[in-house]
Amino acid sequence: MLNVPETCNSVKWELDPLPREFYARLPEVVARDIIGKHIVRVLNDERRMIARIVEAEGYRGQEDPASHAFRGPTARNYPMFGPPGHAYVYFIYGMHWMFNISAHPPEMPGAILIRAAEPVLGTEWMAERRKVSRSVELTNGPAKLAQALEIDGTLNGLDLCQRGPLFLVDGSLTAAEEVMSGPRIRVPGDAVARHRPWRFWIKDNPYVSR
DNA sequence: CACTAGATTTTCT
DNA sequence: GAAAATCTAGTGG
Numbered sequence: 001m002l003n004v005p006e007t008c009n010s011v012k013w014e015l016d017p018l019p020r021e022f023y024a025r026l027p028e029v030v031a032r033d034i035i036g037k038h039i040v041r042v043l044n045d046e047r048r049m050i051a052r053i054v055e056a057e058g059y060r061g062q063e064d065p066a067s068h069a070f071r072g073p074t075a076r077n078y079p080m081f082g083p084p085g086h087a088y089v090y091f092i093y094g095m096h097w098m099f100n101i102s103a104h105p106p107e108m109p110g111a112i113l114i115r116a117a118e119p120v121l122g123t124e125w126m127a128e129r130r131k132v133s134r135s136v137e138l139t140n141g142p143a144k145l146a147q148a149l150e151i152d153g154t155l156n157g158l159d160l161c162q163r164g165p166l167f168l169v170d171g172s173l174t175a176a177e178e179v180m181s182g183p184r185i186r187v188p189g190d191a192v193a194r195h196r197p198w199r200f201w202i203k204d205n206p207y208v209s210r
Numbered sequence: 211c212a213c214t215a216g217a218t219t220t221t222c223t
Numbered sequence: 224g225a226a227a228a229t230c231t232a233g234t235g236g
Contacts, residue, residue, distance in 0.1 A: 057228070059228075066228075067228090068228080071222085074221080074222075075221080075222095076220080076221065076222085090220085090221090090228090091219075091220060091221090092219090092220080092221095092227055092228075092229070093217080093218070093219080093220095093226095093227060093229050093230080094217065094218025094219040094220075094227090095217070095218055095219080095229080095230080096229050096230070098228065098229085100228085113228055115228085141229070141230070142228070142229075143229050143230065144229090144230075184228070185228070185229095186227090186228065186229080187228055188226085188227080188228085209229095
């Protein structure tokens with residue numbers, strides 16, 4: 001767990017981003033390891049947010065029909081082919097943004113879709129954009145998370161391995177937490193692709209998407 | 211609770 | 224021109 005004080009202004013903001021090497025591994029390995037890590041989102045000096053990742057999915061390239069990178073590079077998916085540790089943010093269903101992070105060994109494209117997180121700090125700023133009654137609705141889905149953290153196309157391609165408007169820092173699981181794995185949610189592709197257990201989540205965590 | 215329809219626009223075939 | 228790594232509001236039990 002990240003050891004941070006209760007209020008936004010008293011946080012030590014000189015946090016160290018996760019290094020590039022963290023993302024330079026097989027997507028499904030990074031997807032597993034990224035559970036428990038923290039997303040840091042800085043809008044300005046007053047409005048900063050932290051959320052802890054509780055659900056993520058790995059996507060590969062050529063041999064993964066469910067992946068955007070399956071048919072080679074395009075105008076949209078190019079961050080999956082670039083260096084690991086960069087944001088891949090795309091627009092879908094006419095209204096939603098998806099927050100992904102490029103993650104792969106050198107010879108392979110790949111990315112991690114961040115599907116859900118639990119608010120740690122700056123919940124009031126998340127609630128400004130997410131008009132919901134229950135706090136669990138703030139970030140329990142990929143489009144909800146992106147909206148709560150104000151992640152959109154302007155952040156596409158951003159290097160997440162240095163301090164800036166968006167980066168990731170370390171985090172861990174509690175002794176009581178268990179990571180589960182299973183098929184990815186609503187992905188296209190053949191039966192093999194749909195059954196690959198490359199979705200990971202914290203068992204019984206209320207912020208995991210349904 | 212379970213299930214369905216509708217929103218809305220980019221992307222690639 | 225169809226489909227899309229989704230969400231919400233609405234219906235009905």
